[in-house]
Structure formats: structure tokens, C-alpha cells
Amino acid sequence: MSAIEKLQAFLPDEHTAALVTSEINARYFTLFNYTDGAVLVTKHEAYLLCDFRYIEAAQKCASAEVTVVQFKKLYDTINDIILEKNIKSLMIEEETVTVARLAELRDCLSAELLSDSGLSRRIRAIRVIKNAREVELITKAQRITERALTELLNYVKPGVTEREMSVELEHLIHVYGGERIAFELITVAGANTSLPHGVPTDYVVRDGDFFTFDIGSVYEGYHSDMTRTFAVGHATDKMREIYDVVYQAHLQAAEKIVAGNTTADVDIAARDYIESKGYGAYFGHSTGHGVGLEIHEDPRVYKTDTTVLKDGMVITDEPGIYLPGEFGVRIEDMFLVQGDKAVDLALIPKELTII
Template identity: 40%
Template sequence: MNHFKKIAGVLEAHGLDAVLLTCEANRFYASGFHSSGTDGVAIVTRNHNYYFTDSRYTEAAARHVRDAEIRETDREHPYSALINEVIEKEHITRMGYEDEYMTAADFRRFSEKLHCELVPVTELLWTLRAVKDQAELECMIQAQRIAEKALADILGEIRPGVTEKEIAALLLYKMLHYGAEDKSFDPIVVSGPNGSLPHGVPSEKPIQAGEFVTMDFGCKFGGYCSDMTRTVAVGHVTEEMETVYNTVLKAQLAGIAAAKAGVTGAAVDGAARRVIADAGYGPYFGHSFGHSVGVEIHENPNATPSNSKPLPAGAVISAEPGIYLPGKLGVRIEDVIVITEQGCQNITLASKELLIL
């Protein structure tokens, strides 16, 4: 799976002869081949595609990259020289670059060495990546199924005395065991008073009876991410715990119900936020309703109070409101939804009913 044609198809309309892709995520999106960090460059022109990398990756690139000329960079043939060869061959005068990803130092070097004008195109690339095709969705659904299988296994391990770190480690192992290529991000496992930290780091704290355990995790399959959060209780819950949980669930369902192509990200966020505010917990929901997911775990567009733009059909967005009471507890429930013309499709199947282990 690659998106060379999709990228090439918008160049003329934006006055571009080519785009230069140095960011790991965009290189993968274009070529379908993963090389880490800055170990690769892809160029998409109106008529041809190129992929440059070093000797560690050229054989693998030849096996996986389709519809592109592959060249090897070395001391005698630095990236800038290879790119200039393409610039001369393709008569490129305006080349897009990833202004939101490229370092200032790299931009300075490319600006000095490349024989064309460099034009910012990150927003254009984000717009293309925002709308997932069927092949992308199938990878994301498979990644979601893997994460859910890991969750099902892990529920039997959550009990008093087990530490947050142990549960996090088991989640990672289980996702890899069931076929994940990698984690989407470092898993979050927080319990009891640590649950009020939305992005808390798993610690040596033992889980105790009467606490919530919040687990936020995901994995990659086919280069695409899954993302989910479930909060479970151990032993028993208080009335306050049950109220907070049910409020978060009601807010999540309200946001999902509001999600539809053409509706703004702010409107989706607002539908969930009103539920939490009306229940008296408004100050304890500090983040947004959701973010897009894809090649990267955080993409665009987002369901945030500041996003006044309509969400496009085909966008894949997390649905993850939460309530965090400092020093006491936290609850977050997260699914992933696909925006459609009729509403949205929830690709997360794991139960959201309050589970007391």
C-alpha cells in the first residue's frame, strides 16, 4: 500500500512540481515502507517517484517500495546531490517541504544546497492523510482487534498487589504476541489517586481494592495505529466512583452521537463537554474530546474546542472524554470512530460497561 498517486494528484492544483518527504511518518504514508528517523527521503513529482536511503535499508526498500526509483546515498552521493539530480531531470522549480517536521538546521542545509524553491506543505499533507482509504481502515481495525485481545487477557491479571508497571508490561507483551508490529505509544496504566494524571506514567505503585485502574494503550499493524482506553474498578466502587464513570460514559456517547461529516470538531467536543459540565465536573475535563489517528497516534483534524472546521468523511478520530479529580481518581473511556456522511462508525468493540474485577 502506498499513496504516491494521491500525493501526485494534488501537486498541480497547489502550484507544486514535487514534494520532498523527510519525515518518517510522511515517507511511510507515501511509500508504504518504514525506515526509522531521518534514514530516508522520498520525492513525489507529478510523473515519477523516488526513494533514497542508505545501505542499511536499500535491500529492504527494493523489496517493499513499488512505483518508485530507489537510489542509495553514501559519502560520495549525499541526499542533497541525489535530490538535485531529480530537480534537474524533472525540471522542478517549486518543491514542497514539511515545515512542521523539518528542523531549522535541515531546512537551512536544503535551502543552501537544493536548486529550487522550497514551499511549506505540511497542511496539504495533513489534509491528504486525514481521509483514510479502505486499506488504511483495515489496518487500523486489525490493530484495534489486537489491542482488544490484549485487554481481554489482561483483565484477569488486574488484582490487589499487582503494580501499574506489571500491567503495562503485560499489555505490551500481549499486543506483540497477537501480531502487533509495535506499540502506538508508551502505554498508560494508572490506578487510584494516580488516575487523576491523564498521561501518568506507570509506576511501582501496587493496585489496591476500591480503586479505578485506567489503561490507555494501542499498537501498530500495517504501519497504522490503534488507540483505546478502558477504566475498570477493583473489588468495589463508591457512589462517587460510579457517578464519575457513568458521567464520562454518557459524555462519550453524546460526542459520538454528534460526530458526522460536516460537523465541526468544536461541536463534537462541545456535545461531550456539556454533559460533564452539567454534572458539575466541568473543571476536571481539561483535554479535548479526541484527536485523529493514523500513521501517527496524533494526527489532524481534531475534535477540540478550537477546531471550527468541519470534519471530513473518512477521518478517524478518538472519542476520549475524561474526568480527573486531583489526588483521588480519574476515569477516561476511549473508542476510535470513523467519520461518515451519515454519522460515524465505531471500530472499537470492547465493552464500556463499568467492570468491577
């Protein structure tokens, strides 16, 4: 079933339609990236509504499943379809339609608005399972990041700054075909590695530092996410010990990425291992998250989350240990759920590497 067919299956009858106005969801269903329009999905049809600026590109690029309709006034065009198709009720996205937009929709549309239909939630649940094309795009984004990082590592040495490495990496991601960076790149070294979401500074890298890269690219709208922690010049015994605990936790969690397990099983595997080594207090975030058209999307990978893993989900596995004022280590890969052996979407080795 296509994504649109899954959404159509959610519609209770032929008199109810779904109005998708968030840009990301509109792109998801139409495969077309545009703004200021909407997607209207009825039980048997789907319409991509866009204005003059997008019409040519939409007709060329949008999914063959959608009928492209140009509007002068969006709400007039929606009303025309509502009337023609005898639509009585309209589901709207409860998580993204603002209060102001809701008032506007109420004023302008001639169907009853269903503001608590669970449409946003249902779309999140549909998006959580990636098809082959989506997996390919996520993987492509990952390869771009890997190529950029591999080249960057030639330049990482004592004397460079965190910020220089961030700027250079962003440049390389563009050079290798990324449309943009997936989030503000985290390139932190030395004591700054204890900040899970540290911002690159002018700190000058020294021999014996850890250098953490939490990085990702976007390719055709799809994100990638990876973290590697390298040692610059050499690593102390304590650095090696902490690295190994995180590495083993990452591997233990990866073993639990099996269809039928819950995301809690994955988180608990990493968390229990880190706790058993006495560092539980220094692992304060969840083990992972879904990745797709957004860098953080469903499911959450945390001990209280009961999502059952299914084939086609893409989640990260990213435990870490952060010792304030000293250093931190995080190792992260994206995994595709596939039966009882998840596919690691990253190719860059995870063993401790001295650069």
C-alpha cells in the first residue's frame, strides 16, 4: 500500500476527507516540495493544491497518485472539491494547525472540521515505516556524510578548532551532494565532548583530546544521523575504558533491534550495560529516535516507550557517557529494522580510532 492508500484507509467513509497543510507531510504524500498549498485526500482521490509558482514543477515531479490542481484562492478551490465530492467532514492536522489557521479554516471552508481526528498521529504512524525509496535516500544522505567525514579526518590534528572543522565539514557535505546539513553539526573536542549537544567553539584541539562528530546530511528531503568519537594523537586508559563501555552498549542495543521487540528493549539493553559498569548517572538521554523527513521523528527509543519494532523502521542507536569537565563519548548509527537482524546503515568503523 502506498502512503496515500494508507491514509485513505484511515478515512471512515466517502464523505470524510483529510486536509494536509504541514509542508513536511504534504511533501511526504506528494513527493513534491512546496509551500503555501495543501493536499486534500478523499477516500478515492488525492489532490495536490499549489499556486502558479509551483505548477510546472508539480506536474513534472509530483507522484502520479495525486491530481495537481492550481489555485488562485486556496480555500475556494478546496470548497469546489468538497462540493463536487460531497465531502461533509474534514480532518485537519491537530498537531500543526495553529489556532489562527483553525479560525481561518472554520470561516472559509464549507465542511465540518474535525480537529481531534488523530490525523497527525496517524500520519506519524504511517511515516514511521519507510519504503525502499526512503531507505535509499536516507542511505544516500549517510554516504554523503561519510565521504565528507572521511575527507575531513585528513585535516583533524592538534591546532585546528572545533569551528573550523564544522565549517569545513558543512562545505564537504555540499561538495558531495548533500542539499544541506541535517542539523547544526556537533563537532566538539576535549572537555566540550561532555556536552551531548555542544556547539562548536574556537577551542583549539590538543593531543590527547576526544573529538566527537555528531553529523548528518539531507538528500532529497531525507536526513541521516551519525556520531563518531575519535581520539586525537593518543588515548588514556580512562578514555579507552569509557569508549569501550559505550561501544559495547551500542552493540548490545543493536542486537535488540529486531522486529517484534519494543524500542524499550533497545534502550534498556544499552542503559543496563552502562549502569552495570557504574556510569548510569552519566547517560542522561534516550538511546535513539526515528529518522526520515525529519531528523527526529517517531519512534522514540526509550525505556518507557512501548513501540513495537517493525520492518521498515529506521532508528538510531546512540548511547553515550558524559563526564562533566572531563570528556564524553557517543557512538551513533542508524539501523533499518529488518526481521531479526537490523541493517546498520553506516559503513564507518566504530572501534576506537586514534587520528
